[in-house]
Amino acid sequence: MSQRRTSADAGPATIRDVAERAGVSVASVSRVLSGNYPVSDDLRRRVMKVVRELDYVTNAHARSLAGGGTPTVAILINHITGAAFAHVAKGVEGAASLRGWLTLVGTTGDDPERELALVNLMRRQGVTAVVLLGGAYDFEEYQLRMARFARSLDSAGSHLVLVGRPALKGDAPATTVDYDNEGGAYAMASHLLSAGHRHVLVLPGPAELTTAQGRLNGAHRAFEAYGVPFRQDMVHHGPYDFEHGLRAVEHSLEQGPPFTAILAGTDVVAAGAMQALRSAGLRVPEDISVVGYDDIPLASQLTPKLTTVHVPYEEMGRVALRAVADRREGGAGRRGGDGDQFVLGTHVVVRQSVRPPERQG
């Protein structure tokens, strides 16, 4: 603090003071502070050191509030402990951090009230974009709510980005980043069918959630393509959690028709399913094959390692951030038009949890 300028100095530090003391050009300081361009770590460190010494931060930030300095991106997520969406957030943050941008995460707890309050808070705070993550309940009300958010943010000079959520109908100014959810489920179910499985327990997720619907549709299409009857009594909806996987499999082992494989809606559901099998003295994959969806780190930490669908969550976050940065650099001319839509590919990651079924007795 000894190097801090006092009020007896010749007024608040200017950008010229910072440049001079850091031994760099005014343009370089401006680059670092604006956060609009990637800069070298070394330059950023030198400039930020002087910024702190001269207590220039507050000034810069005061200006940035008025003029739109350090861009900040807000990420809204349902639950902070959900691994898949934490990885999207990580992707957004990584790409933001490269540009010197800040990110904030708000959690909605699946409550539209809190979602609204957070979107309003963010709009007031002049964030560059609001990124909404996660499967949604695609009722008409969802479309209306999102369209309202999109227009409200757009009119405030901000922008709505939906990641892993249904695109908006009509001309709402929002960007959508999604993944080929149904295609991944089709490929995963095909993998089981190719291995010879014909009796498959399906745990797609919550019936009303768009991601679960897509996963179920993909599986259904694969069964049709293979000419294998798709039995509704072997489909068990329920939350995307460990407990549901555990209970659904316990229940099916006791009361359901026999099965040789489990198609789980997420890796976490698959982990629960595997624990239920193990408790019943069944081996994976020798007795029953199990597959997941998401490819979160847990998938390769389970024993056996889980065959699953890779969803590029981090990459989706990076794409979302880049889309926002591109719009910003494209300037006002790009504002207000229809949003861009990105769809990223998914693919099966073959590990150790699938084996052809024993011949049915």
Place this chain on the structure above:
Amino acid sequence: MSQRRTSADAGPATIRDVAERAGVSVASVSRVLSGNYPVSDDLRRRVMKVVRELDYVTNAHARSLAGGGTPTVAILINHITGAAFAHVAKGVEGAASLRGWLTLVGTTGDDPERELALVNLMRRQGVTAVVLLGGAYDFEEYQLRMARFARSLDSAGSHLVLVGRPALKGDAPATTVDYDNEGGAYAMASHLLSAGHRHVLVLPGPAELTTAQGRLNGAHRAFEAYGVPFRQDMVHHGPYDFEHGLRAVEHSLEQGPPFTAILAGTDVVAAGAMQALRSAGLRVPEDISVVGYDDIPLASQLTPKLTTVHVPYEEMGRVALRAVADRREGGAGRRGGDGDQFVLGTHVVVRQSVRPPERQG
């Protein structure tokens, strides 16, 4: 939107309009909007419905910005994918949400530069408190940086809360919520020693991190109490991740002295250790016992279920939020004094990963 008041109405909606249409008292509307008191879900829903119908949200929020309406708590976390601290954040959010408060999470990526930028951003935005989570590197620089944050936030009418971090020396106005880290490690190591283990591989975490130091100290004290020599060549520092657990055990199996148990610094490190043992054809706990630390959901999802130290992460988050709310209700008289310090207990959760060692051959 058909019920929305137009500009032709008698001016913007007042709190009286909201109360009248919702059929409740002005005081009730005020309670809901201020977020200072718990209110029933039913009341909140009724009021918020009218608030939306009359487009009163923006007015209320505009006032709240000036007068400190809906309190918002900012949580700063190193990495969003860390399970333990996601649970602290969940605790903060749950307790905040009960009061109608909002929470925001920012991630620092272990970068003091980003930490500073986020603290400044939050201070400017008038948040009620900034909660910093996670093990810290307790150099002198840390103490200085935190003391500066504490004073800067305090002077702006906000407050610093450190969770799972070293308390500040001196009279910096910060609240600390910590857990009995060393006590937990002492109990965990004692559990292994009581079972008869004398050759224990110790994977405490990163050497410079305060939490890892505490866990190592606790283990050391337990060995002393049992009169068992504590061998430095059986301690392997490294990151709190799966990969480190895996590599350290692979390495020790090939080159290190023999061991009958592993004391892992976290549950995730224990999961990596278990995978290395399994790959080497060793069974847990028949051949080698393994224990973790944290008691995140993973611990009870592993096979065998992991014996570990329960850290009340969610409860720490709730305690942090309550401390902030108490200060706020206590009013200005409580401001600027020394911070409160809370230390929560830890305990061993016995599951299935420990067994007495086979007699040494």
